[in-house]
Amino acid sequence: MSYIIEGATGPWELVIGLEVHAQIVSNAKLFSGASAEYGAEPNSQVSFIDAGFPGMLPVINRACVAQAVRTGLGLQAEINLVSRFDRKNYFYADLPQGYQISQFAHPIVGKGVVEILLESGETRHIGVTRLHLEQDAGKSLHDQDPALSFIDLNRAGVALMEIVSEPDMRTPEEAGAYLRKLRTIMRYLGTCDGNMEEGSMRADVNVSVRKAGEEFRTRCEIKNVNSVRFVMHAIEAEAQRQVAVWESGQVVRQETRLYDPARGETRSMRSKEDAHDYRYFPDPDLLPLVIDQAWVDGLFAALPELPDAKKARFMSAYGLPSYDAGVLVMEQATADFYEAVAQGRDGKIAANWMLGDFFAGLNRMGRSIADSPVSAEGLGGLLDLLADATINGRIAKEVMEAMMETGESAGAIVEAKGLRQVTDTGAIDAAVDSVLAANPDKLAEYKAGKEKLFGFFVGQVMKAMAGKGNPALVNDAIRKKL
C-alpha cells in the first residue's frame, strides 16, 4: 500500500499535510448579523461591519463558536476554554478592513485525530494539529468590465474553520480519504456542508518528498484546491516535480503554488522571499473568547452519532464487514436509508443489496439516495419477497430494475409480471423431464462421469421455467432424476 516514486536515484516517499478551510453552517457571519447564505446577488449581504466602515466593531457570533466546538468534539480534539483573536494585517482590495480576524496564536480547538479507511480495508489515524476560527475575505470579479475589477463582499466576514492536519499522510489516496472523512464528519455534525464546488470547503496542500528514514525536506504549499480529485492529482504532480528537481541536483524552494487541473501541473504563485509580512497582533476590539466546560459538555451530549461510532454499531448489530460498514456510513443519508432497510431484516443481505444492485441502479440513472425512485420501504419490500421465497434471487434483480424505472413496489411488479417462483414439484419435474429428453447426448456424458454438466441442466430447467423455478427444488428434482 505504500506509495513510492521510483526515481533515478532510488525510491522517494511523500509527506503530505492539509489545511482545510471549511465554511461554518450558520445564519449569520462570524462578527456581524449579515446573512452568510450562498449565491445571493453581489453585495446584497454586507453589513457596515463586513465592509469595514469607520467606527464599526466586530461582535463574536456565539452560534459560530458552538459550531467550531462541535466540530472539534467530532475530531476528538482538545477544546480550549480560552482562545483569542488576532488581526492578520495585509492589503488586498477584497479584504475590507485591511486585516483578517483569525485565531493565530490561541486557537479554540487543539490536537485531534481523524480515522481514515483505505481501499485495502486498512485504517489509519491522521493527526489534527488545530482548528481555528477566522473570517473569510470578499471576492474580486475581474470579468465584469474590460478595465475594472468589481468586488463582491457577500463572503467577507463569513465564518470559516481552518483545520490543520499533521504531516501524517503518505499517499494521495490517504489525502483523499482524509478530506472525505473530514467532510463526512462535518456533514454529520451539520457544521459545514462540505460543498467544494461552491467553495464552502477548500484545501491548501503541503507536499514534500524524502528518501526513506530522512528528516522532512522543503515543502511547497498548493493553494485553494477545490475538489478531492484535484487534491489527489495535485499531490501526484507536485511530488513528481519535486523528485525531478532534487534528482537534477537542484533544490526545492519553499513557495506557494497553484494547481492547474487543465494541464495537470502546479505553478509557482509566490516565493517565500516575496511572501507577505502579515503583521499579527491581538485584536483590540475583541476580548479573549472564554467558554465554560459545562457549555462544552452540553454540546458534547447533544452530538449526533458520528460515522466511526455508527460504523462500529453497524458491524456489531448487523454483522457487516468493516469495509461495507465504512461505505454505508460515509453519508448520513445512506446510513439512515440502510438502517431503515435493515430494520427487522437480515442486515448482511440488506447491505449486499444496497451496495450492489441498488447503488448500481442509482449510478446508472445518475441519481442519489436523496432522489432515489425506490424508497427504503420499497427496497425492504423486495427483500421480504426474497426472504419468504416468493421470488428467487435472479428474479429479484429483474424486479429491482423494474422498481428503479417505475418506482412501483416489488409486490406489484411481481404480480403484474407473474414472477412468483414456482414451487410446485409437479411442474418442476415436468420441466426436468423435458430438458433431459431434449439433451440425450449431455445426459450420456454426465452419466459417463462429466459431473460438471449438472449446472448445465439446472440452467436449462430454469430457462424452461422462465427463471421462476425455486432454485433449491430444481436442484433436488434434477439430482433425483439423474
Next chain:
Amino acid sequence: MTLELTIAGARDALRAKTLSARELTDAHLAAIEQLDPQLNAFITVTADAARAQADAADAAIGRGEGGPLTGIPIAIKDLFCTKGVRTTAASRILEPFIPPYESTVTSQLLRDGAVFLGKTNLDEFAMGSSTMTSAFGPTINPWQRTGDDTRLVPGGSSGGSAAAVAAGMALGSTGTDTGGSIRQPASFCGIVGMKPTYGRCSRFGVVAFASSLDQPGPFARTVEDTAILLGSMAGHDPKDSTSMDRPVPDFAAACRRGVRGLRIGVPREYRADGMPAEIERLWQQGLDWLRDAGAEIVDVSLPHTKYGLATYYIVAPAEASSNLARYDGVRFGLRVPANDLTDLYEGTRAAGFGAEVRRRILIGTYVLSAGYYDAYYLKAQKVRALILKDFTDAFGRVDALLTPTAPSAAFGLGENMDDPLKMYLNDVFTVPANIAGVPGISVPAGLDADGLPLGLQVISRHFDEETVFAVGQVLEDAAGFTAKPAIRAKVLS
C-alpha cells in the same frame, strides 16, 4: 447671561420655562457665528438641525416630558459618526464621508434630548496634542497670554471641543481620549475634561485611532456638568465587545460626596525634571486643598511611569496602522483614480493622510513587522502590564491620585511642530491612565504667570468615576476658578 449658564443651570431654567431651548440654541449659534471664524473650533455647524432639535425639545418640555439633557446645546467631536452629517476625523481621506449610522454615544445623547450644534475640530484621526494636524486648519485657543496676542493651541486632539466650551459656543461637548486627548485640551482651555474607565462608554461609531486606548468622554465648564454628560454617554453596548456590562451610577450625585476620609496618592515619579515651578506650586496647592477638605495625602510610587510614553508610542501607532488600513479608496471617502490597485492605494493614501498620520502608520507598521514584533510590540505589551500593576498596587493604598494634567500651559501655534518628540511629551502625565484603562479628570485650578489656565488631574480605580468626580468637585470648589478668556467678553456683553 444665557451663555454664562452651566448645563445644570440651563436644565433648571428650561424646566422652569424661564428660558426656551430655542433661545438657548440660538444664543449659542450666534456665538459660533461671531467667534468661530477666529477660533475654527467647528468643522461643520448644523444650525438648521440644531434649531429643529431645540424646537422639538421645547415641545417635549411643554408636554412635561424630556430627558436629562433635553434642550441642552452641545458640540460633538468630529470623530463620532453622526447619521447624515459629514464625519471627517479632520482628514482629507474622510472629507466627503457621510455616515449612514449614529455612534452609540451620540445616539444616547440624542435619546436624552441633547441639541447638536455641530462637529468640532481635532487633530487628524485624533493624532496630535494641538489640532495642528487637522486637515481643516488648527483650532485657536480662546485664551491668550496677558498683554500678548500670540495665537495659542487649544491642546489636542479634542481641541475643537475644548475651545467651543471654553469660548461659550457650547454648554458641553464630547471628546475622545487615547493618550490625554480630553484632559490635556481641558487643561489648556481652562475647562473640565473627563476620561472614563476604558469600557465605560461604547466605542461603536467612533472612528478608531488606537482601539485598546480610545475612550469617549465629556467636556464642560464644571465638574458636575461633565458628570451629567457622562451619565448620558456611558453604559453597556452589545455592539462594542469591550464595553462593560455594569450599571451607570449617578455621577452627578457623587460630586457632592466630598473627600473626607479619602486617601489621596502623590506619585513621586510625576515630579518630572524641568517642570515649571508654577505647575509644581499648583500641584502642592491642590494637595493642600484636599487635605483641608479632610483627605489624607500619601506618597506613592508608580515605578514604570517613565516607560509610559515609550510604550504608548509603540502600542498606539501599531493599532493605528491596522485601524487605518481600511482607508484604501475602495468603499468610501476619498479615491484618487489610478490604473492599478497599488496605485489606487498609494495615490489615495498619499492625498488623504497628513504627515503625522503617515508618520504613525509607518511607525506602527514597523513595530508590528515580523522581525521587530518581539523587540517592540511584545515588549510594550509586557511594560503595559507592569504599568497596570503599578496602578493596581497604588490603589491598594490610596483612593485616588493627584497630578498635574500637562507639563505646561498652552503653547503657541506652530511651536513644537518641528520636533515630534517634544510634542509627544505633552501627554507624559495623561498617557499612563490610558495604558492602565483607569478614569481621570482634569479640573482648572489656577492661572500661570501669563494668565493661562492650568489643570490638575485626578485618577482613580477602574470604574470608580464617582471618586474622580468627588475629588474633582472639591478641587473646583477650592480653586474657585472664575477666569474667562477675554474673547468671551465680546459675546457676553
